[in-house]
Amino acid sequence: MINIKHHGATSGVTGSCHELSLQTESASGLESAEHGIFIDCGLFQGQDEGRSASAADLTIDFPIDHIRALLVTHVHIDHVGRIPYLLAAGFEGPIVCSEPSAVMLPEILEDALKIGFTRDRRLIERVLGLIRERLVPVPYGQWHRVFDEGECSLSVRLQRAGHILGSAYVECDARIGDMEERIVFSGDLGAPHSPLLPAPKSPERADRLVIESTYGDHDHEDRKTRRHRLKAVLKSALADGGTVLVPAFSIGRTQELLYEIEGIIADSSEPGFDWRSLEIVVDSPLAANFTRIYRDLKPFWDAEARERVRSGRHPLSFEQLTVIDSHEDHLNAVDYLARSHRPCVVLAGSGMCAGGRVVNYLKAMLGDERNDVLFVGCQAAGTPGRDILNYGPKGGWLTLDGERYNIRARVHQVGGYSAHAGQSDLLRFVEGIPEVPEEIRIVHGDSGAKAAFRALLEETFNTRIMIPE
Incomplete structure (x- = not known):
């Protein structure tokens, strides 16, 4: 049997x-x-x-x-x-x-x-x-x-x-x-x-x-549509000096988003938008480690990605990319971005906001309407990520570590990057x-x-x- x-x-x-x-x-x-x-x-x-x-x-x-x-x-x-x-x-x-x-x-x-x-x-x-x-x-x-x-x-x-x-x-x-x-x-x-x-x-x-x-x-959006939506969210950060916070899993989604963001920056030349001033931060030692592993395993990439490398581009290690490793640097980055008006995209774990460094960013930034939270994957029931998706568009609130935080940041979901x-x-x-x-x-x-x-x-x-x- x-x-x-x-x-x-x-x-x-x-x-x-x-x-x-x-x-x-x-x-x-x-x-x-x-x-x-x-x-x-x-x-x-x-x-x-x-x-x-x-x-x-x-x-x-x-x-x-x-x-x-x-x-x-x-x-x-x-x-x-x-x-x-x-x-x-x-x-x-x-x-x-x-x-x-x-x-x-x-x-x-x-x-x-x-x-x-x-x-x-x-x-x-x-x-x-x-x-x-x-x-x-x-x-x-x-x-x-x-x-x-x-x-x-x-x-x-x-x-x-x-x-x-x-x-x-x-x-x-x-x-x-x-x-x-x-x-x-x-x-x-x-x-x-x-x-x-x-x-x-x-x-x-x-x-x-x-x-x-x-x-x-x-169904998900097609790649052209989701890339357009991702670009629109990034442009909002450039326009108002806010932070786009992306709760992302360390493996897969982080690397795919970096690949797409590098493509958007490389291909964009619009009047009034200095794409080169947009800083991209990966605040996760684990995500940084897996991004390195992804780079080392290029033979397993698809034909488009390998061709981009052959043309001299570096889709997972481009000029605007900064990696934060230590906990002290992480806390400094949270404080700096919460106070500054420098446009920035932060990719931080965990993907469902149930722990990790993303929680500190959420605590500091959810209450500021200049900021955006961008979800790119499934948010399981009972996780803070699901709560933000449910209550954020209504101007609601959620509890993190026993404290209540109002959600004033704009909330987006682009399902095409769910993997x-x-x-x-x-x-x-x-x-x-x-x-x-x-x-x-x-x-x-x-x-x-x-x-x-x-x-x-x-x-x-x-x-x-x-x-x-």
Whole structure:
């Protein structure tokens, strides 16, 4: 029997953890053996699964003795944040991922360990050393045998997902005796025409498909439209000397935004707007580190980005870009920008405003109408980011660290930079599979997004479509 189970991302957009298991019985039927893999082991954020944004509930409360490997689709924390706890629970198998993800995974987990696990440097190094020992980097498009034990075998193949650098969807070829099945786990799929990364291509086959639905209820703006909207927000900063605050995840969105901003500055020459005076600040050591890694992994960029580099441009290290590292410099920057009238764009973590340096900027700048808050990604229910989106346009307020802050800054959302596929993109991914999967499971979405995507799939395909609980 080939089973799929879900240990997260069924009641929201975080905590991704899925299980594929193969169970065999002896000829007598009295004994059985089970072998399985996990696809991702991520952190819950916001109100997903009834967990808190502080991630207080990190227990691995499901069996792991039969798990032979962990497959990582990409290194966002809602897909990898529980890995240290999985190791602590006794998992001893390999961690299989793409080659870029193998470079980035220890870096993102080091930050997660410092925030939510321990400040003990020796313990952190021990855990990171263990993770590095377990990593098995696999090139895109190449089959990797996880196990093969007579009646039972499983091989996996990673394909580009276009979500962030190193992201992949996972094709699994499972066999029990004469029964063979290919199961595909989408991970997070990227939108076509996103900066830096090639768009995902549909799998050649999928008997069963587990697919994300973050934006299963609507489409994004096209790249030209979202670039125009981004440029308009930047121009407002130049016009009134305010700060555009972008809560951005350290991996993916920060680098894509830098790429687009560099393009806007390079291509713009409008009277009355001195684009060269617009300073761009990345205030996040983690984001700065991953921006460096992105630069080092140029072979995995798309053709447009590589051509920009060949022409002599530096899309991730241009003249107006400043990186803030130390906490003291961060506090000085917050104070200076809150008082000054210097036009500036600040990219700071975390992406949902649930912690990190962005919180200090919000406290100092939300009450000033010269400033703008620009969201470029999904804001999970229960996070401050969702509150700002909900109440900011109404001139409302929110609570940060127990204190009330009025929202006078302008609030914008440009969904095209979310790094997630929109509804039509998700549908095209399914339509591109030559034969419709016998079963499609919809995960990783709010209830409304999942319901809308399910209705669309039911209109389009005659197959079993389900939303796991």
